[in-house]
Amino acid sequence: xxxxxxxxxxxxxxxxxxxxxxxxxxxxxxxxxxxxxxxxxxxxxxxxxxxxxxxxxxxxxxxxxxxxxxxxxxxxxxxxxxxxxxxxxxxxxxxxxxxxxxxxxxxxxxx
Amino acid sequence: xxxxxxxxxxxxxxxxxxxxxxxxxxxxxxxxxxxxxxxxxxxxxxxxxxxxxxxxxxxxxxxxxxxxxxxxxxxxxxxxxxxxxxxxxxxxxxxxxxxxxxxxxxxxxxxxx
Numbered sequence: 578x579x580x581x582x583x584x585x586x587x588x589x590x591x592x593x594x595x596x597x598x599x600x601x602x603x604x605x606x607x608x609x610x611x612x613x614x615x616x617x618x619x620x621x622x623x624x625x626x627x628x629x630x631x632x633x634x635x636x637x638x639x640x641x642x643x644x645x646x647x648x649x650x651x652x653x654x655x656x657x658x659x660x661x662x663x664x665x666x667x668x669x670x671x672x673x674x675x676x677x678x679x680x681x682x683x684x685x686x687x688x
Numbered sequence: 689x690x691x692x693x694x695x696x697x698x699x700x701x702x703x704x705x706x707x708x709x710x711x712x713x714x715x716x717x718x719x720x721x722x723x724x725x726x727x728x729x730x731x732x733x734x735x736x737x738x739x740x741x742x743x744x745x746x747x748x749x750x751x752x753x754x755x756x757x758x759x760x761x762x763x764x765x766x767x768x769x770x771x772x773x774x775x776x777x778x779x780x781x782x783x784x785x786x787x788x789x790x791x792x793x794x795x796x797x798x799x800x801x
Contacts, residue, residue: 585728609787620778620792621731628787665731669787674719674738675746676790680730 580604581668583679591687596653598682600666603647610642610649611667611676614660621665625651656686690714694779694793701769701800709764709777709796717783720762721746721790722754724775731778737762769800 580603590596598612609628613621627633627640627649639652649668653660666679692713701707713720721736723746733746737756751773753765762781766773776797780790 611787611789613790620795621790622792623789626787626789667790674744674782675721675733675736678723678731680728 581666581677581679583664583666583682585680586683587685588682589685589687590656592656592658594656594686596656596660596684596686598651598653598664598666598684600649600651600668600679601647602649602666602668602677604668604670604677605644605647606671607644607647607668608671609669610640611669612638612640612651613665613667615663615665615681617662653684656684658686658688661685692779692781692791692793694777694796696796697794698797699799701766701798703770703800705769706765706767707769707798708766709779709798710761711763711779711793712761713781713791714760715781715783715791716759717781717791718759719782720756721780721782722752722762722764723778723780724748724773725778725795726775734764734777766798769798771800774798774800 612625615621625640633640637654641650663681665681667676695710722734723731735754740759779793
């Protein structure tokens, strides 16, 4: 069983603060990790991918990966109300072609 | 720049009716997927096609069939709809720049009454 766990939230942060979203996974063979943002009633859209231990930054977003702890996180700096959405963590293992998704964390940024 | 196109966007079926959800991508991706999304359950894989001519079951295949018509198109068929199949269905394709994230279609909201 390949499990991807996320805190469902809701997570609320004030505008301008740092939002921290966390994800753990069970399969040590996991290879690539993805963060998707999903607005209510819309489809998921890819915002970050990471496959090496450490940090990867893209604008206000930073993905952090620690394979030893089987942990991946997403930091959103200077959070904006437009960041209010559900964030999905997805994991691809070294076998198979599909991704495994967490249930998502709902983020609300309060103006 | 269409990406992944799904039709229809909304559908209401009566129990026992059949229907086909259509999906097409114009990104020349090899792999295509069908997921369903239910509250509290996240995205669950129904079927996928790693390449043209191949299909494989995912986590929740019962009650569904798929056809990979060509490289662009991957359809999902419900032969005899049940209320438990009420869900939002997403088609996705995978390819492009490594590590090859998914690109999702806009979704089909299906209600079975």
